[in-house]
Amino acid sequence: MTVSDALGDRRSCRSFTPESLDAGLLDDLVDAARRTPTAGNCQGVEFLALEGADAAAYWETTLSAERRAAFPWPGLLVAPAIVVPFGMPSRYLARYAETDKAATGLGDASEAWSVPYWLTDAAFAALALQLLVVELGLGCCFFGLFEHEDAVRRRFGVPDEARAVGAIAVGHPEPSGARSSRSTTRGRRPLDEVLHRGSW
Ligand SMILES: Cc1cc2nc3c(=O)[nH]c(=O)nc-3n(C[C@H](O)[C@H](O)[C@H](O)COP(=O)(O)O)c2cc1C
Numbered sequence: 001m002t003v004s005d006a007l008g009d010r011r012s013c014r015s016f017t018p019e020s021l022d023a024g025l026l027d028d029l030v031d032a033a034r035r036t037p038t039a040g041n042c043q044g045v046e047f048l049a050l051e052g053a054d055a056a057a058y059w060e061t062t063l064s065a066e067r068r069a070a071f072p073w074p075g076l077l078v079a080p081a082i083v084v085p086f087g088m089p090s091r092y093l094a095r096y097a098e099t100d101k102a103a104t105g106l107g108d109a110s111e112a113w114s115v116p117y118w119l120t121d122a123a124f125a126a127l128a129l130q131l132l133v134v135e136l137g138l139g140c141c142f143f144g145l146f147e148h149e150d151a152v153r154r155r156f157g158v159p160d161e162a163r164a165v166g167a168i169a170v171g172h173p174e175p176s177g178a179r180s181s182r183s184t185t186r187g188r189r190p191l192d193e194v195l196h197r198g199s200w
Contacts, residue, residue, distance in 0.1 A: 016171035029170070045122045046162065059077050061151050062148040080170070083168045093109070140168050
């Protein structure tokens, strides 16, 4: 499968079978996904990997029993694995305080960053992981943590400074409901609407 194929085939999967991932697969996926570029080669993205009971604990942490029972995509809640990539700001501040980067002034405080590269890098890794999942013929869905980031941090012992860009459910797609979402039916904007050649 080419990168173009993977980009073309990827769709958010919101319905999984409960089948577990092969042992070690999640480690391999993260290991490959973390090869994306990182600012200053900080490598400041770390991953919370949840499988089986830990993945179930994610949903228990973020949705009450009542909300789980009424959840519009119940097949998402049975995904056997969830990966949460976190950007670690302190790694970026420390790196940008080093001599070759000090002139940027970005080593002083996270507020100095017009673009928080720890989130950029975490998002790159999140996309790479999704494409790798597609390459394997598995399914995934990237979704937000919304107001639950602190609860997830507390439940899984994530350091306070870690910032999540979102979470990725991974598993074997259950064909009947794999693509259903109101967002999905919006269609793709025409290229001429989003590509500004030479000027906007
Ligand atoms: C930043 C971001 C946040 C998203 N949050 C959610 C979410 O909370 N729940 C969900 O079901 N899908 C979520 N999605 C998936 C989008 O709805 C989906 O990518 C979009 O509708 C396009 O459909 P496709 O992924 O099948 O191409 C999110 C995607 C991104 C990039």
